[in-house]
Amino acid sequence: MTRNLILDELHEIRRQILAECDGDLSVYLRDAQARLEASGRPIWQGKQRTIRCTEAAKQRKLAMENLSSPPGDR
Numbered sequence: 001m002t003r004n005l006i007l008d009e010l011h012e013i014r015r016q017i018l019a020e021c022d023g024d025l026s027v028y029l030r031d032a033q034a035r036l037e038a039s040g041r042p043i044w045q046g047k048q049r050t051i052r053c054t055e056a057a058k059q060r061k062l063a064m065e066n067l068s069s070p071p072g073d074r
Contacts, residue, residue: 021027036043
C-alpha cells in the first residue's frame with residue numbers, strides 16, 4: 001500500500017497536539033473553545049434544522065414522493 005504523505009503529516013500533527021494535552025481530547029477541546037471565544041471573532045449560532053422545518057415537510061411533500069418508480073414496477 002502506498003503512503004499518503006499529507007495524511008501522515010496530519011496524523012503526526014494530531015499526535016503532537018494531543019501530547020501537549022497529555023492525550024486528553026476533552027482538555028484540547030475545552031482549550032480550543034476558550035481560544036475561539038477569546039479571539040473576538042463572531043461565532044455563528046445556528047439553529048439545527050430537521051426535515052420537519054423544511055417547506056416540503058410543511059406541505060407534506062417529501063423527496064421520495066417525487067421519484068418515479070423503478071423500471072420493473074412500471
